[in-house]
């Protein structure tokens with residue numbers, strides 16, 4: 027979560043980053059960092075962090091300017107939604123989710139009951155945020171947040187997160203060497219930001235500590251608490267896929283433009299699964315994540331609650347859809363409006379293997395499409411007469427399967 031807040035104009039922010047780097051080059055970064063920390067130290071007491079604690083926890087801290095590169099890259103906003111969802115909600119993640127739901131059934135039931143939320147949505151958040159604890163991020167929180175508090179364009183926000191981190195460490199809930207996370211400081215099974223941790227993390231396993239890193243029950247209960255505090259309505263769906271009648275005026279779309287269900291059914295909107303839209307006054311917004319030609323959804327209050335976890339509609343749809351798939355739901359009925367759909371993680375690994383077999387330096391076959399994979403994809407797209415956009419899609423995968431490297 028908390029890649030939110032960071033989605034402003036890309037070009038302006040790139041300029042700001044260059045300016046930051048230029049300024050950082052004029053004054054040595056370590057010098058700037060020291061004076062910035064000194065200023066933070068004088069703020070710390072008013073935020074409940076004593077000078078003694080501040081000194082103890084920041085001794086020897088130095089900045090890591092590489093985190094600044096991430097400040098402007100957010101996959102939720104820069105990836106086509108069909109690629110984003112194909113990687114996050116694939117058969118592997120559904121299977122993993124079912125196994126985890128089974129393994130942690132007692133902790134999930136307790137959390138869902140205590141906070142009156144949907145347990146499959148908790149599992150879905152866990153699966154998307156950290157791939158069920160497999161991907162926490164590896165960056166020491168104090169280093170990343172100290173850097174972001176002193177360099178870059180969101181310093182005020184990250185100063186608060188830095189001080190929150192000091193508070194967490196001072197409380198003893200989590201050991202300093204365990205506190206690693208994403209570049210932005212989200213950490214643990216459910217990738218809470220430090221301020222969110224202070225506000226909403228709870229002790230799920232009853233050991234007296236709130237530990238989102240080494241306690242799955244704590245993480246599941248904390249997510250349940252987050253959803254409850256966001257206003258979750260137990261027993262209501264997040265929404266469902268719908269079909270629009272021909273000629274439908276899609277200018278009424280928008281998550282915020284909520285209307286009674288009767289409004290939508292009177293305009294010919296039908297559920298994609300064939301069920302009737304209930305005769306209810308529940309307010310629903312029409313979501314068209316890829317425009318009028320793609321899948322359409324009516325979304326209720328609970329969709330907004332998920333959106334609160336990480337303010338991106340694509341993210342909320344991934345969680346919501348994964349929760350449905352965990353319950354046995356089907357993939358969307360309406361295809362995405364593209365002739366080159368996205369790849370699951372299994373297909374991404376297959377694509378990487380096909381590229382590696384052709385001699386490209388792909389490195390680890392991990393399903394993560396990085397710079398090496400993109401470059402190889404682009405070369406092969408060119409060779410095969412496809413649009414050379416460097417994107418991992420079905421067209422290239424199908425073409426490479428049919429084009430054996432040994433046959434060359």
Ligand code: CA
Pocket residue numbers: 228229230231232233234235236237241244
């Ligand atoms: Ca605990």
